[in-house]
Amino acid sequence: MPKENPFLKEIAHHLKTHTGLEEKEILPLIDQPPNPEMGDYTLPCFPLKERLQKPPNLVAQELAQAFPTAELIIKAKAEGGYLNFFVKHAELARWILEKVHKEGNNYGHSTVGRGKTIVIDYSSPNIAKHLAVHHLRSAVIGNALFRLYKARGYHCIGINHLGDWGTQFGQLIVAYKKWGSEVAGSLPTKALKEDPVDALHGLYVKFHEEAKKDPSLEDQARQAFRELEAGDSEARRLWEHFKEVSLKEFNKIYRALGIKFDYYTGESFYNEMLNDTVERLKKAGLATMSEEALVVNLDQYGMPPCLLKKKDEASLYATRDICAAEYRATEFGFSKMLYVVGSEQRLHFKQVFKVLELMGYPWVKDCVHVDFGLIKFKEGKMSTRAGRVILLEEVLKEAIERVKEVIQEKNPNLPNKEEMARQVGIGAVIFADLSSRRTRDVLFDWKEVLNFDGETGPYLQYTHARLCSVIRKYGRPVESAVDLSLLKEKDEYLLVRKLESFPKSTVSAAETCEPVVLCNYLIELASIFNRYYNHHRIIGKNEELTRARILLADCTRQVLRNGLYLLGMETPEEM
């Protein structure tokens, strides 16, 4: 609950004189009762029983009796171990609605992160492959966290740590040289121009097929990667080509999703710094030889060793992650670094963080692996080989197509249909991905993704569009100087209370790195509004009442807009 809340201030002030407890101790305990009939704010007295040496219900009773009629508080009432407060509703509505109206797009923002930098590592796909649905989670969660932290005043740095280095590119180089034209068809340049990433993926598959028959290919691939690491110009040229065509395709999708990065510094970026990192590890006595590989032994921490260099001297991704962390620490001086990476890499990050700790870096405590569950299909695990891969591009396309159908059916005269369909279709996909807790595995189900009824992205956007429509119809500027005592409906009260708790939900979403918290909040906000809208007219004959309701509607619109923005979704004004 916001500190400057005058109702809480008054409550805490009076309780201080009666209990001797500091306002700081009281404020965090105050909550909203589950039911509005019980009051507007509540103080559970259970935690106070030891401090005050009395049973909680007695504490509540005594405090209720001693509580004076104050400026903003009507009364305090004991109910079991709870002390419930009733405040002047018009004043409550005034405080909240004026705040939302005044702060506008900044409502829900804070300055706690001012002067602090947060590095967020997200999306980070491997190049030379198409983006598939399972790449969506990191990108979408990372983007939401980026916006959430930005809204808290942090300087945010978004990094796309591309998987653009490693043995697999040796494989690709070998495959390209051997069968480049064959796989890409008789006109390789044409095929590579039309769908180069598809052609590269074909080469990758072909390599693995052939390697089964001829294991010497693996050696050739290792040799090719070694040459690449050493800076061989031919290998480098091919690799750059792979990277260029991949990024071109990725950027199309990032643009569609509205996701941006400050840096595309992938694993290859650290190639030249790798040796220094390894030298530091050796000097610190951490790196040792084991089974011909260079490792950091982590036996005493109950983990398998962290591999730094393979027996052929080539680096591994742990090496590059350690190096990247060092680089980011010196380059950005972050006060927090988030790795939005799947939970199958938990052990990897535990190892990397442990190694960084052993290297003596104090900032390792600020590094967090923001993990998330896998995307699965009804038929089982996502698998490239079994052909169980759904491309991200395909999902977005389908969603947009489906939205077009709905528009044709429900609102055929909508102007700018194409763009609206795009905004809503993409919104549906983003919301579907964000709306369950990170760590759970999610089931990919076309029926779910293409359903736009109920708790979905389009539901939120629809509610927003509907609010815009009402305000458009009202046709005059929204004023905050209105008589709020006219807002007597229960849903009006609930709406006001919901608007009050928006900042709390953004803080919680950011701190727990769980965008779902905000998703749930917005669904609740929208459903209260829709219920209200279906039962009461906003624009009516009573001029004063209309003005009050318009203010409430406009504040609801504003909060929906702010919330959707934080989730990385568009907010169409008509749909």
Add this chain to the structure above:
RNA sequence: GCGCCCGUAGCUCAGUAGGAUAGAGCGACGGUUUCCUAAACCGUAGGUCAGAGGUUCGAAUCCUCUCGGGCGUACCA
């Protein structure tokens, strides 16, 4: 084997720094439109919160064990 994550309505999920009677949506069934966008709203049905112990004023939430599923477990990322 060991480690981590997960188990809430037929399905998909909220609720988890312990708090007042376990909630939504989808699907099913029944209703609401001379009225600001029906992508909405209202109603009905649906639960031993996987199971068993424990901690306490109070547990879906914390601890232990069991069962079930997922992921990981040295030269892929």
